[in-house]
Amino acid sequence: xxxxxxxxxxxxxxxxxxxxxxxxxxxxxxxxxxxxxxxxxxxxxxxxxxxxxxxxxxxxxxxxxxxxxxxxxxxxxxxxxxxxxxxxxxxxxxxxxxxxxxxxxx
Amino acid sequence: xxxxxxxxxxxxxxxxxxxxxxxxxxxxxxxxxxxxxxxxxxxxxxxxxxxxxxxxxxxxxxxxxxxxxxxxxxxxxxxxxxxxxxxxxxxxxxxxxxxxxxxxxxxxxxxxxxxxxxxxxxxxxxxxxxxxxxxxxxxxxxxxxxxxxxxxxxxxxxxxxxxxxxxxxxxxxxxxxxxxxxxxxxxxxxxxxxxxxxxxxxxxxxxxxxxxxxxxxxxxxxxxxxxxxxxxxxxxxxxxxxxxxxxxxxxxxxxxxxxxxxxxxxxxxxxxxxxxxxxxxxxxxxxxxxxxxxxxxxxxxxxxxxxxxxxxxxxxxxxxxxxxxxxxxxxxxxxxxxxxxxxxxxxxxxxxxxxxxxxxxxxxxxxxxxxxxxxxxxxxxxxxxxxxxxxxxxxxxxxxxxxxxxxxx
Ligand SMILES: Cc1cc2nc3c(=O)[nH]c(=O)nc-3n(C[C@H](O)[C@H](O)[C@H](O)COP(=O)(O)OP(=O)(O)OC[C@H]3O[C@@H](n4cnc5c(N)ncnc54)[C@H](O)[C@@H]3O)c2cc1C
Ligand code: FES
Numbered sequence: 001x002x003x004x005x006x007x008x009x010x011x012x013x014x015x016x017x018x019x020x021x022x023x024x025x026x027x028x029x030x031x032x033x034x035x036x037x038x039x040x041x042x043x044x045x046x047x048x049x050x051x052x053x054x055x056x057x058x059x060x061x062x063x064x065x066x067x068x069x070x071x072x073x074x075x076x077x078x079x080x081x082x083x084x085x086x087x088x089x090x091x092x093x094x095x096x097x098x099x100x101x102x103x104x105x106x
Numbered sequence: 107x108x109x110x111x112x113x114x115x116x117x118x119x120x121x122x123x124x125x126x127x128x129x130x131x132x133x134x135x136x137x138x139x140x141x142x143x144x145x146x147x148x149x150x151x152x153x154x155x156x157x158x159x160x161x162x163x164x165x166x167x168x169x170x171x172x173x174x175x176x177x178x179x180x181x182x183x184x185x186x187x188x189x190x191x192x193x194x195x196x197x198x199x200x201x202x203x204x205x206x207x208x209x210x211x212x213x214x215x216x217x218x219x220x221x222x223x224x225x226x227x228x229x230x231x232x233x234x235x236x237x238x239x240x241x242x243x244x245x246x247x248x249x250x251x252x253x254x255x256x257x258x259x260x261x262x263x264x265x266x267x268x269x270x271x272x273x274x275x276x277x278x279x280x281x282x283x284x285x286x287x288x289x290x291x292x293x294x295x296x297x298x299x300x301x302x303x304x305x306x307x308x309x310x311x312x313x314x315x316x317x318x319x320x321x322x323x324x325x326x327x328x329x330x331x332x333x334x335x336x337x338x339x340x341x342x343x344x345x346x347x348x349x350x351x352x353x354x355x356x357x358x359x360x361x362x363x364x365x366x367x368x369x370x371x372x373x374x375x376x377x378x379x380x381x382x383x384x385x386x387x388x389x390x391x392x393x394x395x396x397x398x399x400x401x402x403x404x405x406x407x408x409x410x411x412x413x414x415x416x417x418x419x420x421x422x423x424x425x426x427x428x429x430x431x432x433x434x435x436x437x438x439x440x441x442x443x444x445x446x447x448x449x450x451x452x453x454x455x456x457x458x459x460x461x462x463x464x465x466x467x468x469x470x471x472x473x474x475x476x477x478x479x480x481x482x483x484x485x486x487x488x489x490x491x492x493x494x495x496x497x498x499x500x501x502x503x504x505x506x507x508x509x510x511x512x513x514x515x
Contacts, residue, residue, distance in 0.1 A: 022168065030173040032128040032180070039405045041151045045432040045441050046405070047486065067439070067482065074486030074510075106427060 002095040006051075008035045009103045018090045024061075024099060025049040025086035035101035042086035044068055047075040048105035051085045054098050061088045061097070077102045108420030111137040115200060115210035117190045117356070118142070122385030122407035123216035124149025124171040127182050129415035139182040140208060142200070144189045145239060148177065153404060155243040156267035157434045160250075161274045169240065190217075193360040195378055212380055212418055215357055215368060216411075219350035219386040219402060224259070228321030233328035233343040237264055238350070249343035252276035257331050257341035259318060261288030263433045265347035266301060269310045270435040280311045280339055282318060282331060291349075294446070296465050297477050300458045301435070308436060313339065350402060352387045365389050367400040373423060374414040382418070384410035393426050394492065395447040395474070403431045428493045437461075441482070443489035444475035456481060456506050464488065471497035483510040490514070 004027050005015045018027030028036040028049075037048035044067050053061050061083060064072070068087045072078055085099065114130060116123045119141045127139050143149070149171040158164040177184045189203040199209045221236035223229065235246050246268065250256060254277040258265040261283035269279040281288065287298040302312060317334040321344060331339045352367040362376050363369040367389035374382045374390075385407040389400045409427045416424060430443040438461060449467035456463030464484035467475040472495055476488030487510035491498060502513045 019167075026168065029171070030176070032131060032172060032176060034132040037408065039408055039430075040432055041153060041404065043153070043432055043434060043439070045439060045485075046430075070482040071486065074483055074490075106425075 002090050002092060002097065004090070004094065005096075005098040006033050006035070007098065007100045008033075009101055020090050020092055022090050023086045024051065024088040024090060024094075024097070025084075027090060028085065035105070036085060037105040038086060040086075044071060044084060044087060047071045047084060049085045050075050050078075050102050050105060051083055051099040052079055052081045052102070053083050053088075054100075055081060057094070057097055060093050076104065076106075108418060109137070109211065110135055110419065112211035112418070113138045113140070113209070114212045114214065114418065115140045115208055116142065116214045116216055117200065118216035118218055118353070118385070118387070119145065119149050119184065119186065120216060120218045120385065120407075121149065121151060121171065121404055122218070122411050123214070125408055126214055126216065126384060126411035126415055127177075127180075128172065129412050130418065131180050131182075133415050133419040133421060135415070135419050137211070139180075140185065140210075141177070141182055142185045142188055142190055142202065142208070144187070145241075146187050147240060148172070148174065148184060148186065150240060151404070152238070155240065156237060156264050156271060160243060160247055160268065160271040162247075166240075190356060193356055195360050195381070198380060210380070212382070214414060215376075215381065215383040215387060216385045216407075217353035217356065217387045219352045221346065222349045222351050224318075224346055224348065226318065226320050228323055228328070231321050231323040231328040232326055233323075233341075234321055235343055235345045237268060237345060237347060246343070246345060247275075250275045250277040254278070254342045255280065255340065257282060257339050257344040258347060259331070259344060260347040260349070261285075261290075261312070261314075262292065262347055262349065263289070263431075265345065266305065266435055267433060268345055268347070269305060270308070273308055273310060278309070278311075280313065280341070281305070282313045282316055282333075282339065284315070284317055286315045288312070288314070293442075293477060294452055294465055294467070296452065296454055296458065297440075297479075300461075300463075300479065304436065304438065304461070350386065352389075352400060354387055357381075357383065357387075365398075369398070370410075372413070372426060373417045374410045375417065382414045384414050392429065392445065394428065394495075395445060397447060399445070401429055403429065405430050428489050430489060437480075439480055439482075441478045441485035442475070443478075443485060444473070444492040446475040449474045451500070453500060453504055455484060455504055466503060468498075468500065471500065473498060487511065487514050 040046040446467035478485035
C-alpha cells in the first residue's frame with residue numbers, strides 16, 4: 001500500500017491509498033479522481049493518463065519505455081517531468097508520491 | 107433546467123454505465139444514482155478479456171473499473187444480477203426481472219451489445235463459446251492450454267486477439283473466415299495481409315472464404331466445425347466472434363427511435379428529454395464525417411459518458427473527440443484513429459516487413475483515418491490531423507524519413 005496524492009490542475013488535492021502492484025493511473029481511476037481519463041485502461045496507447053512527477057520522485061518511478069517516450073513526445077503540455085501514469089507501478093517505495101495533473105488530457 | 111438532486115437510473119453496469127456514474131459525481135451531481143446490471147459483478151473493463159487477462163497477465167482486481175467500496179461510499183446503489191425488462195416512459199419507471207419497479211427522473215441506457223450467435227446445427231453443443239463477458243472469458247481460458255485446438259469463427263479483432271492469447275498459452279488456433287480476408291469489415295487490405303502473415307508465422311492457421319454449416323460433436327461436446335465444402339476442422343472448443351448486436355430492444359419497445367442502436371444526438375440525448383443513451387448501444391452522429399454510426403469502443407463509451415454527465419448537470423458541451431481504437435496482439439500495438447469514410451487514397455508509411463508502419467486513409471489532402479502498427483507518432487499526429495482537418499502533403503507523409511511533426515507542421 002502506498003499513499004499517493006493527485007493534484008488537479010485547479011489545485012484540488014486527493015490523497016488515496018493505492019495497492020502495490022496497481023499503476024498510479026489505476027489508483028486514480030479506481031477512486032474516481034477527475035483529471036485522468038485513461039481511455040485505453042493502461043495499454044500505453046492513448047496518453048490520456050498524463051501526469052507530472054515531482055523531481056524528488058523521478059528515480060523511484062522508474063525509466064520510461066520507448067513506447068511511453070514516443071507517446072509522450074506527441075501529447076499536449078509535455079514537460080521534462082511528464083509521465084504516463086499507467087506506466088508507473090506502485091511499490092511501497094512510492095509511499096508519499098505526489099503527481100500533478102495537466103489542464104486537459106485531450 | 108438541470109436539477110443536481112435528480113434521481114438518475116442507469117441501465118447496464120458495464121464500461122459506459124460504470125463510467126457515467128463516476129462522471130456524474132465528478133461534475134457534482136448530488137442526487138441518488140441507481141446502477142442496474144445483469145452481470146453478477148460490478149463494472150469492469152472488457153478489453154483485457156481477450157488480451158492480458160486471457161494470457162494470465164492481469165487479475166480480476168485490475169479488471170474492475172472502481173474499488174469495491176466506491177459505489178457505497180458515493181451514494182451509488184448497485185443492483186447486480188438484475189435485468190431491466192421494460193420501460194414505462196409516461197410513468198418514468200423501469201420494471202426489473204425481480205418484479206420490482208424503479209422510478210427515475212433521468213434514465214441513462216447503457217446496455218451495450220451482445221455477441222451475435224450462429225443458428226446452425228450443433229450451435230448449442232458444449233465448448234461453443236463467445237467472448238463478451240468475464241464469465242465467457244473464464245470459460246475460454248479453461249478451454250485453452252497445450253495440446254488443445256481452438257477454432258475461431260470470424261477474423262475480427264477479438265478473434266485475432268484470442269488467437270494470439272491461445273498461442274501464448276500453448277494451444278493451437280485456426281481462424282475460419284467467411285470473407286476472402288480477415289478484418290474485412292474494419293481494416294484495409296494492407297493491414298489484413300500484415301496480420302495474416304504475422305499470425306501465420308506464430309503458428310495460427312487460416313481458412314479464408316469458407317462457410318461453416320454445422321458444429322459436430324460427441325457426447326454433447328463440440329469436436330469439429332463442418333464446412334460447406336464438406337471439410338471438417340477438428341477442435342476442442344470453438345469461439346464464435348462474428349460481431350455484436352446492440353441491446354436496444356427495451357428502448358425500441360418503449361418507442362424510442364432505433365437504427366442498429368438507439369439513436370442519440372451529440373449530447374447523448376434521445377428524443378425523450380428524460381432519457382439518454384451511451385456506449386455500444388447507441389447510434390450516434392460523427393460530426394467529423396457528417397454521418398451517423400454505431401461504434402464499439404471504450405473511448406466512445408467514455409466520451410459519451412462524460413458528455414451525458416455534463417449535459418445532465420448543465421455544463422457546456424465538450425468538443426467531439428476523434429474516434430479511436432487499439433488492439434494488442436503478440437508484440438504488436440495497433441492504434442487506429444478515425445474512420446475511412448470517403449477516403450480516395452490509401453498511403454502506407456513505414457515498413458510492414460519491419461512490423462512498424464502506418465496506413466493513412468486520405469480524402470484529397472485530408473487525413474480521414476490512420477491505422478498504425480507499432481507507430482505511436484503516426485497514430486498521435488494522425489489523430490490530431492483528423493481532428494484539426496488540416497491538409498497534409500502526400501509526398502511528405504509517404505516519406506518516413508520526414509518526421510510526423512514536420513509532416514503536420
Ligand atoms: C473481448 C473484448 C475485447 C475488447 N477490446 C477492446 C479494445 O481493445 N479497445 C476498445 O476500445 N474496445 C474494446 N472492446 C469493446 C469495449 O469493451 C466496449 O466498447 C465497451 O465495453 C462498451 O461499453 P458499454 O457500457 O456500452 O457496454 P458493456 O460494457 O457491454 O456493458 C453493458 C452492460 O449492460 C448489461 N445489460 C444489457 N442489457 C441489460 C438489461 N436489460 N438490464 C440490465 N443490464 C443489462 C450487460 O450485461 C453489460 O454488463 C472489447 C470488447 C470485448 C468483448
Ligand atoms: S491509460 Fe492509456 S496510455 Fe496510460
